[in-house]
Amino acid sequence: MTGEVCVVAETLRGEVTELTYTMLAAGRQLANGLKTRLSAFLIGHQVERMTASLGAADRVVCVDDPALVEFNPQAYLHVVAEIFGRHTPRVGLFGHTATGTDIACGVAQRLGAPIAVSCRTFTTEGGEPHYSSLICGGKIIAEGPLPGPCCIATVMTGGYKAEQGKVVKAAPVESLPAPEGLDALRTRFKRYIEPPAGDVDITKQAIIVSVGRGIQNKDNLAMAEELAKALGGVVSGSRPVIDQGWLPTTRLVGKSGKQVKPKVYLALGISGAPEHAEGMRDAEMIVAINRDEKAPIYGFAHVGAAVDVLEFVPVLTDKIKHIHCA
Amino acid sequence: MDIIVLVKFVPDLVEDLEIDAQSGLLDRSFLRLIPNELDEHALEEALLLKERHGGTVTVITVDTGDVDESLYTAAAKGVDRLIKITGEGFDQGVTNQALAVIFQSVMGDMAFDLILTGTQAVDDLDGFVGAMLAERMGLPYVGYVTRVEAENGTMVARKEYPGGLNADIEVRQPAVLGIQAAEKPPRYVVTSKVMEAMRSATIDEIEAPETPIGGSLPVSRMSVPETGAHAEMIEGTLEQIAEAVANRLREQGILA
Numbered sequence: 001m002t003g004e005v006c007v008v009a010e011t012l013r014g015e016v017t018e019l020t021y022t023m024l025a026a027g028r029q030l031a032n033g034l035k036t037r038l039s040a041f042l043i044g045h046q047v048e049r050m051t052a053s054l055g056a057a058d059r060v061v062c063v064d065d066p067a068l069v070e071f072n073p074q075a076y077l078h079v080v081a082e083i084f085g086r087h088t089p090r091v092g093l094f095g096h097t098a099t100g101t102d103i104a105c106g107v108a109q110r111l112g113a114p115i116a117v118s119c120r121t122f123t124t125e126g127g128e129p130h131y132s133s134l135i136c137g138g139k140i141i142a143e144g145p146l147p148g149p150c151c152i153a154t155v156m157t158g159g160y161k162a163e164q165g166k167v168v169k170a171a172p173v174e175s176l177p178a179p180e181g182l183d184a185l186r187t188r189f190k191r192y193i194e195p196p197a198g199d200v201d202i203t204k205q206a207i208i209v210s211v212g213r214g215i216q217n218k219d220n221l222a223m224a225e226e227l228a229k230a231l232g233g234v235v236s237g238s239r240p241v242i243d244q245g246w247l248p249t250t251r252l253v254g255k256s257g258k259q260v261k262p263k264v265y266l267a268l269g270i271s272g273a274p275e276h277a278e279g280m281r282d283a284e285m286i287v288a289i290n291r292d293e294k295a296p297i298y299g300f301a302h303v304g305a306a307v308d309v310l311e312f313v314p315v316l317t318d319k320i321k322h323i324h325c326a
Numbered sequence: 327m328d329i330i331v332l333v334k335f336v337p338d339l340v341e342d343l344e345i346d347a348q349s350g351l352l353d354r355s356f357l358r359l360i361p362n363e364l365d366e367h368a369l370e371e372a373l374l375l376k377e378r379h380g381g382t383v384t385v386i387t388v389d390t391g392d393v394d395e396s397l398y399t400a401a402a403k404g405v406d407r408l409i410k411i412t413g414e415g416f417d418q419g420v421t422n423q424a425l426a427v428i429f430q431s432v433m434g435d436m437a438f439d440l441i442l443t444g445t446q447a448v449d450d451l452d453g454f455v456g457a458m459l460a461e462r463m464g465l466p467y468v469g470y471v472t473r474v475e476a477e478n479g480t481m482v483a484r485k486e487y488p489g490g491l492n493a494d495i496e497v498r499q500p501a502v503l504g505i506q507a508a509e510k511p512p513r514y515v516v517t518s519k520v521m522e523a524m525r526s527a528t529i530d531e532i533e534a535p536e537t538p539i540g541g542s543l544p545v546s547r548m549s550v551p552e553t554g555a556h557a558e559m560i561e562g563t564l565e566q567i568a569e570a571v572a573n574r575l576r577e578q579g580i581l582a
Contacts, residue, residue, distance in 0.1 A: 012487065073495065074466050098470040098487055101446070102504075105457030106467065109426075114543040115453040117446075134551070136448050137339045140352065144546040186466040186498040190482065195490030207580060231580065243367070243507045249490060256470070256486050256506070264580055271339070285578050287571055288557060294342065296551065303574050304557035305567045312564050319568040323581055 001061065003149075005031040006039045006089035008080060009054065010099055012071075013192075016050050019095045023155045024056040024165030026122055027093050031058075033124025034090060040171070043079055045069035048173065055169025065178035070189040075182050077103040081110040082179035088150045091122075091129050096154035098256070108152040115152040116144075118274065120159035134158070137273040138296030157278050199250035200234050206263045207233025210253055210280070211241055214269015214290060214309045218246045223313045224268060230320040236260070238276045254279035269309040272297025289313075327381035327476060327499075329372040330436065331405075332429055332443040334455060335359040335390045339448060343550065350547040354419060361387075361396050364444025370508035371474055372442050373404050379476055381439070382406040388428060390416050394529060395520070401527035402519040408527060413534035421541030422450060426458040431535045433463075438500060440481070445469040445504035452543040460502035468495050469504030 007027040010017040024040065031038035040057035042050060045068050051060045063079050080103055084092060088111065094104035096118055108115035116131040123130045129146040131153055146153065202208060209228040215221060221235070228235045237247040239254060253260055255275040265283035270276060272288070272295055280286065281300055288301035289309050298304045305312070337343060338358040346353040372383045384407040385400045387393050397408040411432055420428070433441075443456040446469075460467030472492070473484035481497045486506050497503070560570045575581045 012491075070493070073468050077461075098485060101454055102457065102467065102469045105453040106461040108453060109458050109461035114423075114541070116543055117450055117453060130546075133451055135451055136337060136343060139339060139343050139550065140449075141549045141551055142451050142545050143548070144544040147542075147544060186501070187468060188496040190494040190496050193484070193492040193494065231575070240363075244511050252490070256488055258489060264575060264578055285574065287574065292340075293559075294550075298557040298559070299551055301557040303560065303571065305560045305571070307564060307567060312567065315564045316568040316571060319565075319572050320575075320581065323572060323576075 001039045001041070001087040001089045003090050004037045004039055005034065005091045005093070006041050007057065007093045008100070009040050009042045010095045010097060011042070011044050011047070011050060014050070016053055017095070018162045019097060019155070019157060021056070021162040021165035022157055022160050023093045023095060024054065025160035025162070026155055028056050028165065029160075030091060030122050030124065030129055034127065034129060036090065039089070041080070041083070043068055043076055051173050052170065053166055053168050055167035055171050056165045057171050059172045059174055062173060062175045063178050064175065065182060067182040068178065071099045072185070072187055072189045073102040074185040074187040077106045078181060078185070079179060081107045083176060084111055090148065090150060091146060092150070092152045094152065094154045096156040100154055104152050104154050111150055111152070113150040113152050114147060115154075116146065117154045119153045119155050122153070134274050137271055138277065138299070139294075156274055158274065158281070196248070196250055199248060202234060202236050202251060202253065203258050203260050205234050205260070207231045208236050208253075208260055208262045208264070209233055209266045209268065210236045210238065210270060211268045212238040212270030212276075213240045215241065216310065218244070220310060221246055223310070223317070227266070227313055227317045227320070230317050230324065233264075238270050267297055267301065268313060270297055271295045272299065272301070327375060327379045327439045328437060329375060329381065329383050329440045329442060330433060330438045331365070331369045331372045331383060331385045332441065332455065332459075333365040333369070333385055333387040333396070334362045334425065334444075334447050335387070335393060336362045336447045336449045345548055345550060351545060352548055354417070359391055362444050362447040364446060364505060366512045367508040368442040368444050368505040369400060369403070369405070370510065370512040371505050373513070374509060375474060375476060376404065384409065384436070386411065386429065386432060388416060388420055388425060388534070389413070390420060397529055398523040398527060399515060399520050401523040402515040403513055408529045410529050410531050411534050412531055415539060418539075420539045421543070422452050422455045423458065423541035423543070424537050424539040425455050426462055427537045428534045429455070429459055430462050432532050440499060441465070441502040442505055443502070445471070445506045451545065452541045454504065456502050456504040463502070466497055466501045467504065468497055468501070470506045471503045472507045473509050474503060
C-alpha cells in the first residue's frame with residue numbers, strides 16, 4: 001500500500017456499508033489522478049466473503065482475526081496504525097462515521113500525518129491530492145492540499161455516488177497477519193442494543209413533516225403534528241429536536257438516525273447541516289421553510305420559502321384542510 | 327470519580343459567516359463564539375456521573391475570547407474547578423491539533439479518571455480534539471457516546487451507530503470519551519445562580535506552552551456554498567406561499 005491510496009472499508013454486522021462504496025469512488029478518482037493503485041483495507045473476522053463487492057479497488061488487503069469480529073475502537077486503531085506504519089499510504093481514507101472517526105484521528109496522530117475531516121470531494125492538482133470539506137453546519141467550504149508523504153482524510157456522503165464505487169468484480173485479495181497485542185487492550189465490544197420497536201417506521205412513509213431547531217419549543221410540535229395529520233404523513237426531526245427529548249429517537253432523520261426517501265419531505269426550521277442532509281437528500285421532493293435565506297438546506301431543497309415557520313405552518317395547514325374539504 | 331471536561335468555543339452558526347477577502351479564510355473579526363454544543367452535553371454527562379458516583383468535575387477551556395461567563399455558568403451547574411488556558415494569538419482561532427497539544431500539556435500533572443468532551447465541534451477540520459488527545463496521552467478513546475455507566479474502574483460507554491442501533495463498549499479507566507448527546511438535555515441555571523458563581527468561584531488561569539497554533543493541515547481557501555442555486559424560492563404573502571406549496575404537493579400526487 002506504500003504510496004498508494006487506501007480506503008479503510010467499513011463493515012457493520014458482516015456487511016460492507018454504503019459509505020465504503022462512496023469512499024471507493026473517491027479513492028478511485030484520487031488514485032487515477034495520482035497515477036497510483038487503490039487498495040481496500042478490510043478488517044474483521046471471516047471477511048473474505050465480503051471482498052466480492054470491492055472490485056473498484058485494485059486489490060483488497062485483509063486482516064482477519066476473531067478479536068476483530070465487531071468494531072472495537074482500540075483494536076481497529078491498533079491494526080490500521082500498525083499496518084499503515086509498515087506500508088504507509090499516500091492518502092488513507094476513512095468514513096466520517098461513528099466508527100471511522102474513532103480510529104482515523106488516532107492513526108493520524110500515531111503516523112504524525114495531517115488529517116482532514118468532513119471531506120466531500122478530492123482533486124489532484126499538479127500531482128498533489130487536495131481536499132474539499134464542508135464544515136460549520138454546511139455553511140463553509142474549506143479547501144487545501146494534502147501534503148506528503150502521508151495524509152489521512154474522513155469522507156462523508158454528498159460528493160460521490162455510492163453506485164460508482166460498488167463494483168462486483170473479484171479484485172486480488174491479500175491477507176496480512178493481525179498485529180500482536182490485540183489481547184491486551186482497554187476497550188471491548190460488549191453487545192448491540194437494537195433500535196426500539198413499536199413506533200411508526202419513518203422510512204416507510206410517503207409524506208414526512210420534519211422539524212428542526214426553528215420549531216423553538218416542544219409546544220410548537222403540535223403545529224407540525226397537525227400539518228402531518230392533514231397531509232396523511234408523520235412527524236420526524238433533526239438532531240437538536242431529538243436531543244431535547246421533544247421526539248423519540250425513532251423519529252431522528254440523519255447520519256445517526258434514519259435515511260428516508262419519501263415522496264415529499266417538508267423541512268420546517270431545519271438548517272440542512274450535512275449530518276441531516278445525509279438522511280433525506282434523496283427524497284423525491286424537498287420543501288424547505290427556514291427564515292434564514294442563506295440556510296444550507298436551500299442548496300439541495302427543490303422548493304423553499306424564507307419565512308417564519310411558526311407563522312407559516314398554521315396557514316399551510318388551513319390551506320391543506322380546505323383542499324381536502326373542497 | 328474525577329472528571330475533566332474539555333470545552334472548545336466555536337462560531338455561532340445562527341450568525342452569518344463571512345470570508346475575509348485578504349486571507350481567504352473565515353473572518354473572525356465579528357465572529358460570535360459560543361461553547362460547542364456537544365461539549366455542553368459532555369459537561370452534563372459529567373455532572374450526572376458526579377451525582378451518581380461522587381468525585382469532582384473540572385472544566386478546561388482555551389481563552390479564544392469571552393469565555394468567563396460560560397465558565398461561571400459551569401460553576402453554577404456544579405463544576406468544582408474552572409481552568410482557562412491563555413496564550414498569544416488565541417483570538418485568531420486555534421486548530422484542533424494545537425488544542426490537543428495544549429490540553430495535554432495543561433493536564434500533565436492533574437489526576438483524573440475520565441476526560442469527556444464533545445465527539446466533534448461544528449468547525450472541526452483537522453481532526454477531532456478528543457480522539458487526537460487520547461492518542462497523544464496513550465488513553466483509550468470511544469466517540470459518539472450517549473450514556474456512560476461506571477463500576478469499579480470499568481465503564482460501559484453506549485456508542486451510537488447509524489439507523490438507531492447502539493453498542494455497549496467496555497472501557498477501562500482512565501479514558502477519553504467523545505460525547506454525542508448526554509442522557510438528558512443539558513441543565514439550565516438561572517441567571518442569579520450564575521451571578522452568585524461570579525462572586526464565589528475563581529477561574530484558574532494557566533498559560534499555554536509555546537505551541538504553533540496552526541497545525542499541520544494546510545487550508546488554502548474557504549468559501550460560502552451557493553445555497554440559493556438549487557431551490558426554487560417562493561415569495562409573497564404567507565397565503566400565496568401556502569397556495570404555491572399546496573400546488574407543488576398536488577403535482578407530486580399528494581393532494582387530491
